[in-house]
Amino acid sequence: MCGLGGILNRRGKRISGKEIIAVANAMEPRYDGRGGGFAAYGIYPKYKDYFALHVFLDDEEARKKTEEYLKERVEIKKDEEVPTRNIKEIPRQHITWRYFVDAPEKFKEEDYIVETVMHINDCIEGAYVASSGKNMGVFKATGMPCNVARLFKVEDYKAYCWVSHGRFPTNTPGWWGGAHPFNILDWSVVHNGEISSYGTNRRYLETHGYKCRLLTDTEVVAYLFDLLVRKQGLSVETTAIALTPPFWKHIDRMPEEKRKIYAALRMTYAPAMLNGPFGIIVANRNMMIGLNDRIKLRPLIAAENGDFTYIASEEAAIREVCPKPEKIWAPKAGSPVIARLNEV
């Protein structure tokens, strides 16, 4: 079933993690305790110019190997264990370490970091990068969101954009790396449902150098946004058309100019099209996006109040922290809700 939550303050005002924890807790019946997580933007102002790598490490050996590799690739400005508290509900599967790193050259530094992340996930045994963006981080583990929040002291962070996920895994194993959000650079994705097109999407992404190693369909959504928006320069609106295009019967009824554009997008990005039942929230440093599958097989509600935009699987989760939003609505199937920073 899974439950999604998202809060963006469009003026960039940072709010406590307590808000997103309340949103997540309001959807408790949607989770089964086998995955919970949060993405937070704006949490590392002191190191905001460095890529913050949150890494899951199985043991000391994995940490050493990761560190050796990172020293070859990047400049490590600072590294430390991500603060945690001991709780009985979540046994430790990994050490979580964070590295604030700089790429050796500014030219294509993001591609360089993606390569670095892919290498760690693919080649270093017992090491997985949970997040790799600047001034942001992902906190996730196997457990209920309320306990994951306690484990990582999420309430101590302040962020202008928060995303939450509680998992009810149906097709793939519950492990820390398989918990949501999924991240690459500053793209984070949380997902309810399944991506039935995973095989096609994965083959397409692998031809573009991405490596899907996290044993979960959602991973491809993060990489598709990175590929289409960051690398290929498509707008988010156009990317949404590529990922959840209208049906051919609707494209055929469009005015000629529009029809040509939609038909071209659909054909060009056929292997990127996302099929299956899903609701997703995607965020990066500038925006938060909500998107449903093309025939609306999963719930998603959006709301606006003042400088805040909210997206969640249930209306009650939004009302938990914002009882009377100025506007609340159910977005249409396949039509994105896009809220941008500094668009007030």
Add this chain to the structure above:
Amino acid sequence: MIMDAKGLHYKALNKLIEDAINNSAKKIKITNVNGQRYIGGGIKGNVEIEIHGTPGDDLGSFMDGPTITVYNDAQDGIGNTMNSGKIIVHGDARDIVGHSMRGGKIFVNGDVGYRVGIHMKEYKENFPVIIAAGSAGDFLGEYMAGGRIVVLGMKDSDSEIVGDWIATGIHGGMIYIRGKVEEHKLGVAAKIAEFSQEDRKYLRNLLKEFCKTFGYNVKKILDAEFTKITPMTHRPYGKMYTE
């Protein structure tokens, strides 16, 4: 009887309701509801429940007789497999309203979401009715097997009254839409039938209680073009194994 649902888990709230009904409560008002699921699930008899706040999914599922009034929006799956009784929603209701509903009424004063009335069915005196004052999303009356759905589209003149793939797989029951529906929006197995004077008379009767509930004028509502959607056949696979 008044209950405060603030901070209550759905299991605790539903236990309170069950206990109150067992103690012969006839009117229950619940305040500060937010997201608690299955409210009124499986309850029977002559009971009225007033909900202030946003009830969670599957409100009134398997309900048999009571009336639930929601003074806000409702979430997914209201009246799921409901047998009889009534659910009144003053705001919007979301997806799969009246999923597999077998009897009773659902009145919504706002919009309704996707797959409203999916697989609702009728049998003799058990006859489910869903009426929405606003618009409806795609797959309205999907696999519908009985009862009536009425969508009035009176809330927002900019949005479409009804989405695409209307009544896909319909093989019983009927849908009335206030306004024109283009043929290409019909799903497989549905057809547009003539909206006759008989239909108008029937609808006037059907809408009376709805209009009284929300303060609409029946005459004004009926003074418009309606589209009637019916199954092409009641037995789409009737000859499948005999030909």
